[in-house]
Amino acid sequence: MATESHSAAAPAHAAAAAHADPSAHAPQPSAWPILLALGIGVFATAFFLVATGFNALPLLVLAGILLVLIPALGWATTIAAERRHQDPNYTFAILRRGFLYFLLSEGAIFGSFFAHNLYIRFGHATTWPPLGAPRLETSLPAIGTLLLVLSSFTYHWSHHAFIGGKRALAKNWLLATIILGVVFLAIQGYDWGFLKAFDKFTYSQGVFGSQFYWMTGFHGLHVCVGLLFLVLVYWRMERGEMNQTYHFSLTAAEYYWHFVDIVWIFLFFVIYLL
């Protein structure tokens, strides 16, 4: 039932169906999409109330987070289950294309921040970094960069090992990737704390601070999401939910992690070195 008949004459509206029951192809209903949209709406409202100084009910914030996380997980589980009765190569191909296009749009959001930074620097500001902004210390972030680049490799090796059937090795490399990601975040956090405490460098003191904290912060948020993604993959490996055919989450997490890595390389160059 899962693959389609290719025997019809072109283009056909033949009443005579080769299949016993074409209604089996009707799409299945799902409550996850509407619940996720509701969750994002609740979460955004709660965020808005907190950010503009209202006292949002803690319950509202909690409800928002739960209404995002539960449908997201439920949805992912449904997709994994559905793929078991669809052509796996085909579903893999369309999921991959969809995910890559999504990353392209993510890249465009980062692009708007890069465009802002470069325009201000080369088209607007008279001195750079602007007066009052510190010269950024590069050695620690450089180490972070190296670790993040290394983590892209460890993830790749994990993927490779998994495809080759070496499950234990794959798990170890994945664990190494997660640790490297956490260390990267720790270095970033330390860097932020240092800049704030000793250099009195804040996001509201000038345009450079705004760019610095938003760009590194927005990237850091992506690292956090990427880490969640990696943990999910680790958990699925642990439970044996993936095999040589069904491992889209492994591939998607790899694309995501490489994406986060590449964005960081640009960021490091533009913010710290240039």
Added chain:
Amino acid sequence: MSSAEVALAAAPEAKHYTGLLDWLTTTDHKKIGLMYLIFSLVNAWVGGLFAGMVRLRLYDPNWNFIKPEFFNQMLTMHATVMIFMVVMPAFVGFGNYLVPLMIGARDMAFPKLNAFSFWMLIPPSLMMYASFFTVGGSAQGGWWSYPPLSGAEFSPGAGESLWCLAIILLGISSIMGAVNFLVTIADMRAPGMGWMQMPLFVWATEITAWLLLLAVPILSGVLVMLLSDRIFHTGFFQPGLGGDPLLYQHLFWFFGHPEVYIMILPAFGIMSHVLPAFAHKPVFGYKGMVYALASIGVLGFMVWAHHMFTSGISPEAQIFFSTTSLIIAVPTGVKVYSWLASMWGGTIDFSAAMKFGLGFIGLFVIGGLNGVVLAIVPFDIAVHNTYFIVAHLHFVLFGGSVMGLMAATYFWFPKMTGRRLSEKLGNWHFWLFFIGFLWVFTPMHILGIEGMPRRVAFYRPEFTDLNRFISLGFLLLLAGGLIFTYNVIHSIRHGEPTPEPDPWKINDVQQSLEWMVPSPPPAWNFDEVPVYEEG
């Protein structure tokens, strides 16, 4: 296609919900498409009544029951609602309904993501409308929301922040929808259907989806910065902190001009179906149409600063953006001439859909020619921010996009419902819209050339007569809208039944697959997936 040696699990029992629960949980692209269209119709009434408030105030600026602040809110929200909650969702609705049918697919590539894209419209829409009830009311800064006007200093209320947040959330819906269309068109075409065999509406949706995918994130990014400036007091667009408001304009219009094409390219696609269908001829110049669509899409990213000729950009930049803007007239002209050639020598059936199609050509060409003269810097500087611009953009967006949507509605309504819209009411609707449109928007050219600024709740006494004339014309559009809405609601139940696959009898000239399945199509679209010969 299935090379895997994996034993596939049997599909689970199909779930069936009925009534409201069915609509809330559906992943059927046709139902989702219909929900998009209903959403658009409802919001069109809200956005239309906002425009009515604007015209009411301008009938006599001494009537102060519409305060200038409220006038600004109406003006801002009219544009916001019409762009983001009417025209864009309406085209996505038609795309949703038609693209899978036209390419011989059983659904979109990601049916659940599709449902999510639709439901993701609801929370931001509620935020938009809720913003009227905050202190200071909704956003008042116009739909461009330029800082410093939209900054915390001049727009201190919560309305502007809610506006930013709502547009960012609507962006999630648009981006996910774009991903879905791109994957669907790339990977779900019927076996053997090549790219150059796709119907032109599918091509228009493909190019539109690319524009959405690459332009909307820029808007999201720039509004994150604006919102951050407002809430966290960052300095992205604040001159005192080293930021630059002019940069906001650059980034906004880098999204904003492609956005114009997001709202017109699908209408181009619709025209390429409607006009040949009622001339009973195949479409003329298919390849040229495809290349024209693609080049408009690419050029659309290189013209943004033609919105900024008076904002203080260098003369070199003015010349560059003026030139690229003029070049866009070439592929657009290719399309118009191809439509004319598609009808040339045909036997034309003046159905309501065809009337709207012909109306589209006339009005859109006027709007397009206005655009050409506006691309010329000295002329633009003379009429910048006057009613000439208001006339131009409505000729393109109402005369173009909305007329296109109306043509599509009369054309595909029988496919979607199995019943025809009343042609008699359609005739009334068309003439009320066509005459009402010209009545309202043609005089705005004169007001603009004479120097009446847009977005202002007052005007000099010599503009009184024309403004009153324009405001009266609004009633014609209102009557047209009422007739259309009645026609839709009435015909869903009582229209002439058209259960046959091809109610317009066009299968011999237009082999678009949606006309080969029953009306309305079954949930699985095709009993047998069609197969194309290679080539």
